[in-house]
Structure formats: structure tokens, C-alpha cells
Amino acid sequence: MNRQKLSQFDPDIFSIIAKERKRQEEGLEMIPSENFVSPAVLEALGSILTNKYSEGYVGNRYYGGCEFIDSVEQLAIDRAKELFGAEHVNVQPLSGAPANIAVYLALLKPGETILGMDLSHGGHLTHGSPVTHMADLFNFVRYKTNAQGVIDYDELRDMARRHKPQLVLVGYSAYSREIDYRKIKAIADETESMTMADIAHIAGLIAGGRMNNPVPLFDVVTTTTHKTLRGPRGGMIMCKEKWAKVIDKSVFPGFQGGPHEHNISAKAVAFKEALQPEFRIYAGQVIKNAKVLEEELKKRDYTICFGQTDNHLLLIDLTNKGLTGREAQVALDAAGITVNKNMVPDDPRSPMNPSGIRLGTPALTTRGMKEDQMRLVADWLDTAVTHHASETVLQRVKKEIVELTAKFPLYA
Ligand SMILES: *Cc1c(COP(=O)(O)O)cnc(C)c1O
Numbered sequence: 001m002n003r004q005k006l007s008q009f010d011p012d013i014f015s016i017i018a019k020e021r022k023r024q025e026e027g028l029e030m031i032p033s034e035n036f037v038s039p040a041v042l043e044a045l046g047s048i049l050t051n052k053y054s055e056g057y058v059g060n061r062y063y064g065g066c067e068f069i070d071s072v073e074q075l076a077i078d079r080a081k082e083l084f085g086a087e088h089v090n091v092q093p094l095s096g097a098p099a100n101i102a103v104y105l106a107l108l109k110p111g112e113t114i115l116g117m118d119l120s121h122g123g124h125l126t127h128g129s130p131v132t133h134m135a136d137l138f139n140f141v142r143y144k145t146n147a148q149g150v151i152d153y154d155e156l157r158d159m160a161r162r163h164k165p166q167l168v169l170v171g172y173s174a175y176s177r178e179i180d181y182r183k184i185k186a187i188a189d190e191t192e193s194m195t196m197a198d199i200a201h202i203a204g205l206i207a208g209g210r211m212n213n214p215v216p217l218f219d220v221v222t223t224t225t226h227k228t229l230r231g232p233r234g235g236m237i238m239c240k241e242k243w244a245k246v247i248d249k250s251v252f253p254g255f256q257g258g259p260h261e262h263n264i265s266a267k268a269v270a271f272k273e274a275l276q277p278e279f280r281i282y283a284g285q286v287i288k289n290a291k292v293l294e295e296e297l298k299k300r301d302y303t304i305c306f307g308q309t310d311n312h313l314l315l316i317d318l319t320n321k322g323l324t325g326r327e328a329q330v331a332l333d334a335a336g337i338t339v340n341k342n343m344v345p346d347d348p349r350s351p352m353n354p355s356g357i358r359l360g361t362p363a364l365t366t367r368g369m370k371e372d373q374m375r376l377v378a379d380w381l382d383t384a385v386t387h388h389a390s391e392t393v394l395q396r397v398k399k400e401i402v403e404l405t406a407k408f409p410l411y412a
Contacts, residue, residue, distance in 0.1 A: 003393045010315050011158055019154050022106045025405060025411070025412070026336065026401070027401065027404075028380075029338050029363035030339050030360060030377075032201065032312055032359060033173065033201060033224075033226075033227045034227070035230045035362045035368070036228075036363055036410055038269075038273060039332060042229060042266075044119070044266040044268070045263060045265075045266040047262050049265050050261075050333075054066045054069045055253075055258045056236055056252070057248060058070045058074050058345075064358060072265045073261065073264050076265070076267050080236060081266075082275060083207045083271055084206065085213065085216050087244075088239050089238050090236065092251050092252060092256065092259040092408065095233060095234060096222065097234045099223070099235030100127070100198060102247070102254065102255045102256075103196060103220050105250050105254060106243070106250030106254070106329075107220070108166050109164070110137050111139060112207055113163050113164070113166055114128060114139070114167045115140075115141050115142070115169065116143075117145075117146065118200040120344065120345055120347050122145070122345075123173070124200070125241075126198075130322050134289050141159060141163045142159075143159050145306060147288065149305065151243040153180070153183050156168075158191070160193065161191060163281035164191055164193075165191070166193060168194070168195050169197075170184055170197050170214070171199075171201075172201070173201055174315050174343075176304075176305070176309035176310060176311055176313050177308070177309075178212070178310040179199065181214060185218065190275060194220065195219050195223075196220045196222070197214035197221045198221075198222045199221055201224075204274065205287065205312060207274045207279065207360055208282060208284065210286075211311060215238050219240055219248065219349055220243060221239070223235070229270060230274070231266060231271070232266035234267055236249060238363075244401055251315065251406060252393075285313060286312045287309075287361075289361040289369065289370065289374045290311065290314060290372065292310060292375065293314060293378055295360075296375055296400050297382070300378070300382045301320065302318075303316065303317040303320060304318070305344050305356065306383060308329075313358060313361075314359055315344060316359065318385070319344075323385065324349065324354070324355060325342060325356045325357045327388060328384075328388065329341045329357060331384050331394060332385070334391070335380065335383075335398050336397065337380060337381060337397075337401065339357045339358055340358055341353070341354055341356070341358075342356045345349045361374070364377070367405075369408055376404065380400065
């Protein structure tokens with residue numbers, strides 16, 4: 001076995017990791033789906049658990065030597081149940097997209113109908129975008145948000161009555177409002193549809209008790225573990241006991257092979273962190289910070305889609321600012337602020353050069369930033385957007401940002 005340190009054996013990879021670490025330390029990470037994991041999560045993720053095959057489930061594996069692996073996976077399951085009040089949990093999905101696919105394949109037959117939100121109104125690729133394989137396999141129909149920017153529950157009911165979907169799907173990646181799960185459940189009950197919530201973005205805010213929790217109400221809830229939940233990259237499925245068998249069979253052997261137990265151990269550590277009282281404070285601060293950004297940006301005449309934010313993110317329509325989402329993303333990158341370009345509701349532009357940007361507060365809040373820093377951030381954002389063609393201004397903003405981030409060290 002090669003026993004050299006990474007820095008000695010592979011200076012190429014070592015130095016790239018060092019550069020990426022510096023980028024993370026010195027920039028303002030505002031992509032709302034990103035976060036920074038704790039050293040404890042990193043330690044579990046980089047552990048020798050990566051060496052072990054363990055196809056199957058706790059107490060029922062195809063391989064020998066799984067006694068410790070079983071303990072790891074059981075702890076992850078028990079903690080997730082406690083966090084969300086779930087009846088049954090599968091922690092094996094490799095990421096959010098495979099978790100969703102495993103659920104569709106578990107609950108539906110090819111050709112059956114899923115009622116999900118329009119992608120430009122905040123839905124996710126895996127909810128039926130035409131570029132995905134799932135769009136060939138299932139019949140996706142869509143509801144939207146109304147003029148006030150909230151889910152159009154009346155249209156959702158009409159669509160459900162008209163299309164009789166087997167599955168009603170909620171949960172979004174660019175939508176900033178609270179969700180009325182009871183109302184949606186009542187609509188789904190009327191048409192005898194199953195209910196699925198994909199809480200990939202807001203799982204940490206739900207775990208922290210700051211947003212409505214669909215888990216006690218819905219048939220199935222999927223999530224990622226690496227966004228607001230602040231764990232390693234991965235997925236998870238929670239469901240009612242009556243779906244436990246079909247969900248588990250769909251994940252393995254239906255869809256995946258051996259689970260990644262080093263990753264599952266890191267999920268367990270992250271769940272333990274999320275069960276601490278500090279995490280509740282974290283989740284609350286994430287939302288407070290987003291509200292301050294919203295206020296400050298509204299003062300500067302920015303158009304906040306959906307009217308306002310109730311969670312960790314803002315979708316901003318830049319049409320009145322005279323630049324596209326792509327142009328803003330490039331300028332902000334040069335200034336040291338990382339966001340992503342994003343479609344806005346009924347966007348006349350294309351996904352590669354849309355009208356908006358999406359940004360959020362989970363990663364900055366993990367660094368310890370609060371309301372005062374958000375006011376600075378809003379000002380820098382506005383300066384960079386307004387002077388997007390001026391290298392000098394962008395460089396000056398970047399310098400100020402490096403100075404601020406030095407006061408909020410990450411892994412130092
Ligand atoms: C991020 C996200 C996913 C996909 O997760 P990956 O881990 O990137 O596969 C699925 N659904 C929603 C709503 C998301 O925001």
C-alpha cells in the first residue's frame with residue numbers, strides 16, 4: 001500500500017484541494033444549496049468505512065463482517081427518525097436525484113402521472129424536466145404559483161381533478177415561501193393520489209423547527225443531506241410504514257448497489273449535530289439573515305420573486321436592472337460572491353442565460369455571519385451588479401470581502 005501523505009504522493013491533487021479551500025475561505029458562498037460541514041462530519045466521511053461492502057439492510061446483508069456497519073446505519077436511521085418524526089427511513093440513496101428516482105420507481109408504473117410544480121416557478125430538474133430520463137418514463141403535469149407568488153392551490157386542485165395524478169409532488173429548489181402541506185394533502189385525498197414532498201433545500205430548517213414538517217402528513221418525503229441539513233453529500237427517503245418495503249426494495253436491489261457507509265456514518269454525525277439546541281438557533285439565524293437581505297435589496301429596488309422569502313433563499317429577477325442572470329453571476333464571481341443564475345417564473349429567456357439569480361444564507365450563517373454582515377453583503381451585491389462592467393469596482397469589492405471573511409474563519 002502507498003503510505004505517503006497526499007501532499008507527497010500527489011502534489012497535483014493536494015494543491016488543487018488547497019486552492020479550493022482558499023476559495024471557500026475567502027469568498028462569500030451564497031449558493032443556497034451549499035453549506036460547510038463540520039470537522040467531525042469530514043472525519044467520518046474520510047474514514048475507513050469506505051472500504052466496506054454491505055449490500056442489503058441492517059441485520060440482513062449479502063456480505064460478512066457487517067456488524068459495525070449495521071451499528072452505523074442503525075444510528076443514522078434512529079437519529080433521522082427522531083429529527084423528523086418519521087415512521088421509516090432509508091439512508092442509502094447516494095444523492096437527492098437518485099432518492100427521487102427510487103421513489104417514482106417504487107410507487108408508480110411507467111406512464112402514470114405525477115403532478116409537480118413548473119420548473120421556472122421553483123421546481124427541480126428531477127420533477128420532470130424534459131432533459132431527464134424520468135420525463136420519458138412518467139407523465140409529468142404542472143402547477144404554478146399565482147400572481148401573489150404563492151402556490152396556486154386552486155389551480156393545483158383543478159389540475160388534480162382533471163389529470164387524476166397517481167402522485168402529487170411538492171418541494172422546490174428556487175421557491176422561497178412556506179408550504180401548506182395540509183391543504184395539499186386534502187387535495188390529494190380528494191383524488192386518491194399519493195403525496196410526496198422533496199425537502200432537499202429546507203430539510204435543515206424543518207429539522208431546526210423553523211418550517212412546516214410534511215413528514216407526519218405525507219406518504220413519502222425525500223431529501224438531500226448536504227444543503228441546509230449541513231451533512232455530507234447524499235440523499236434520504238422517509239415514509240409511512242406502509243411504504244417501507246417497496247421503498248427499500250426500490251433503492252436496493254432495484255436501483256443501487258452497495259451503500260456508501262462512510263457517507264452514511266457522516267450523515268449520522270450531521271443528524272446528531274442537527275439534534276443539538278444550537279442547530280435550532282442556526283436554522284433561525286439562516287432565515288433572519290435571508291430576511292435582512294430581502295429588506296436591504298428591496299430598498300435598492302430589486303425584484304424578489306414570490307413576493308418575499310420565508311426560508312433561506314431569494315430568487316431575484318434582474319430584468320429592471322438591465323443585465324441577465326448570467327452576466328450578474330460572472331460579475332459577482334469576480335467580486336468574490338458566489339451565486340447561481342436561475343430562471344424566474346415564466347422566464348422569457350433560456351436556462352443557460354436566464355433573467356434571474358438565486359442566492360441564500362445557509363453557508364454564510366454557518367460561518368457565524370449575522371444581520372450586520374448581511375447589510376454589508378447586500379451593499380456589495382448591489383455595487384457589483386450596478387458596476388458589473390467595471391473591473392476596478394469588482395476588484396475593490398473582492399478585497400473588502402476577503403477582509404470580512406478573514407474574521408469568520410472556516411477550517412482554520
Ligand atoms: C438539490 C435538489 C435535488 C437533487 O439533489 P442532488 O443531490 O443534487 O442529486 C432534488 N430535489 C430538490 C428539490 C433539490 O433542491
